[in-house]
Amino acid sequence: MPANILLVEDEPAIQELIAANLTRAGHTVMRASDAETAQRIVREALPDLVLLDWMLPGMSGVEFARRLRADERTRGIPIIMLTARSEEQDKVMGLDIGADDYITKPFSPRELVARIKAVLRRRAPQATEDAVELGGLRLDPATHRVTAAGELVNLGPTEFRLLHFLMTHAERVHSRSQLLDQVWGDHVFVEERTVDVHIRRLRSALEPSLHDRLVQTVRGSGYRFSTEITEMVNN
Amino acid sequence: MPANILLVEDEPAIQELIAANLTRAGHTVMRASDAETAQRIVREALPDLVLLDWMLPGMSGVEFARRLRADERTRGIPIIMLTARSEEQDKVMGLDIGADDYITKPFSPRELVARIKAVLRRRAPQATEDAVELGGLRLDPATHRVTAAGELVNLGPTEFRLLHFLMTHAERVHSRSQLLDQVWGDHVFVEERTVDVHIRRLRSALEPSLHDRLVQTVRGSGYRFSTEITEMVNN
DNA sequence: GTTACCTGTCACATAAACGTCACGATGCGG
DNA sequence: CCGCATCGTGACGTTTATGTGACAGGTAAC
Structure with missing residues (x-):
């Protein structure tokens, strides 16, 4: 189940690290360093999943998520939030907005890949195959x-x-x-x-x-x- | 997903405020002003979730939580701790005991309801208890x-x-x-x-x-x- | 502390499934 | 009826999935 993932992360080093791991897991990665760029990318190529940093310059990650949820075409796309601290408040707000999962940094690549898999599976067409x-x-x-x-x-x-x-x-x-x-x-x-x-x-x-x-x-x-x-x- | 919530809070004004918000969110509320009363209520009607104040007269909230976890029948009930202090130590102790979430006062009613929703959803897929x-x-x-x-x-x-x-x-x-x-x-x-x-x-x-x-x-x-x-x- | 579980992970053993081949059988056009 | 193309079949070596025993770390009871 390789997926097309949009990675929104402003820190270059972290972005690179994550992208490398996603690629190694068989996914294709589209990258953005800020929400505006991310927005533009989404308009052109719909991702299967969005990995979204909470803290971003300019438009915040929350705002970006909100817009994704507001648009008909992007409403169904699962979102995984990345956050530096494990602030409970962020977690609640994120889940409230409709994020499907959230990960607090630092996280292991294995964990990240595992969560992506879990979210994709959950969203996958629960095609109840008939006999x-x-x-x-x-x-x-x-x-x-x-x-x-x-x-x-x-x-x-x-x-x-x-x-x-x-x-x-x-x-x-x-x-x-x-x-x-x-x-x-x-x-x-x-x-x-x-x-x-x-x-x-x-x-x-x-x-x-x-x-x-x-x-x-x-x-x-x-x-x-x-x-x-x-x-x-x-x- | 309306739930049956046990609210344990000794301050009447706060208890009233929280209860009103929970009711408005569609939940039913059982109230107790101290841990002893709470214990009695639990024996009679198992709640779906416990909202527990940290500081209580007599038996402390921690002790009550411990007893909930000790009993087979109440072990699975999610607990959200309420506390006036935001000290890390309390938080750690609370989560250590098995609290599912932790909220520091003051908090917004909206936040409270959101967290309850999150906790319930996490616990939601409970299997049947029949043999x-x-x-x-x-x-x-x-x-x-x-x-x-x-x-x-x-x-x-x-x-x-x-x-x-x-x-x-x-x-x-x-x-x-x-x-x-x-x-x-x-x-x-x-x-x-x-x-x-x-x-x-x-x-x-x-x-x-x-x-x-x-x-x-x-x-x-x-x-x-x-x-x-x-x-x-x-x- | 000590003890007795329970847990997750590994390395290795075992078994099933796989893909390929060679050869025989069958069908079809002339 | 012949010859060629196509298909069926059994065997075989290899790859892959699962079974299994052992081990180190963790936890709770004592």
Whole structure:
């Protein structure tokens, strides 16, 4: 879950330190030394999260936060406040404004990264993935369970994701490269034939329980999940 | 989130002022002018939060707080300390005892209400206090006891909370970071692998009595409590 | 103090899952 | 019916995730 983070911090040394750590954690960082600059950046590129120093020259961090909350487009962006002292009053005001967390300096890089992760996760679309049921097959993301004709089926992580994708995009044909993008992720580099192998593993896990070939091969194009059996030959 | 608040304050004027503001914020208020009265009230009706003056006639606020923390039933109730002095030592002592926040007089009503909101929100996700019984396991939050197939099992505090959470959210898969948030709290920072270790401690405490693996591993995703045993299926 | 937990972290062991290949099987166009 | 392209399959070495035992620090009870 790499994120695009806006860092608003006037002290150059600290800004550099934080930015380095964020980058190392896989995030991209946009920097501003004052609230005015930050405001300008926000207008152009919406960040996923704002790291905001409490004390800033000119417009205060509080004021900047308030404006973020006032604007429709930026209202949902989580804010983590940075503050030099652990003054309780600041904390209350910050949380009151709608900051999602606050960190008092000095803090460890690990702690910072951990909190960012926590806030992003909390804000993340709590997509309550619904179970899919199709052709005697049932796949439930919440329990991470697959049932074929009532029987529990054991799948590896990749086969699970593969089946999930195929079932939620049933009846459609997916090329190997499409499947690699959707199931493996578009950054990984694996052979296309690897898909074949996982399809095989998927079938051999499902078909002892089912007697129809739901995961079908479309020669020259790819694979498809379908309840409509085109042709089934076995012995 | 309206709450039932116990206000312990000996100065009538201040008590009245605070009570009025709390009521206006939608809370219900129980009042006491001294710690003895407060103690009596607590025995009859558990408050959601205690607003406690530091300096009281007779038993001091500190002593009252200590007793609240000592009793199983009142241990979880958040405490906000009120004090006229802003001396660091008091603050440290207060937080040491287990106060959740600390406010020095004079304070604005708005600040008070904001802090109460913050503290309540922090404490908000309180699990149900009912006993859970599942798959031969019985866990009772009230007595802090766990029985596996009739036999009493000894668990450390963390293992207890972990099991409690897993049982009250059975069948669902929880990632390590979700478990850290829910069982440890989202402000704590520990390694994700620490979860593994506690799962192991939990298992080795339970499994001598049970013969099924109720705490299951879902490779690549996390852990799950389930009475439905996933079998290993081979080709 | 001393003792007996409990805790978080590590290093290492174990097991599952992964990606790749070689080869055989199958389908399709000519 | 042939030949080529495509796909299925089993095996295998490697990578990754999880299980496990040990350890140092911390805390509370005694």
